[in-house]
Amino acid sequence: MNIPDSNTVFPLTNYKNLCFLKNLVNNPNIIVGDYTYYDDFDDVSNFEKNVKYHFDFIGDKLIIGKFCMIASGATFIMNGGNHLTEATSAYPFAIFGGAWQDAMKGKSYPTKGDTVIGNDVWIGHDATIMPGVQIGHGAIIATKAVVTKNVEPYTIVGGNPAKEIKKRFSEDSIARLLEMKWWDWDLEKITQNVAKLTSNPEELF
Known part of the structure; x- marks a missing residue:
């Protein structure tokens, strides 16, 4: 039985714009399941470039299940992009040091935890997934959707912010x-x- 090998980087003969993603990811805080593929119009190495504000010192993870389909331009915003929203100013004074270095003393920037993508999820072209979002198994994220909250399993969402379009199947x-x-x-x-x-x-x- 000639089953496709999940450890193959480029599973399509003579086509280098689609890869089995787990074989190309280097960041230990990005975890990808077997047979999940990423297709990029230009270069599949763009995937990690599209995981934004993913700083080691924060430690949040991007976890992607098996058999997912990720289209070109899909972007994942991680917790390093968060600013203070309930303070007078959202400006990150402390990162510039000097007399501002203690601006965050006793405080912390908001974090929403790991971003988790279930199994068999299709993420469309130029979709954006915001920090800490959890996407259920079998969900479909429409082209250019901006996903700001969790998505239920087998649900199609689209728009900015993304909203439910419909369930793929009956609840049963x-x-x-x-x-x-x-x-x-x-x-x-x-x-x-x-x-x-x-x-x-x-x-x-």
């Missing part, structure tokens, strides 16, 4: 898919069921 089907967790099946079982996985979910039940 979604519950059964979440219980099934096909992405955790062994590769042989996934391979045996690819025709069903590319059909209506009722084919799997």
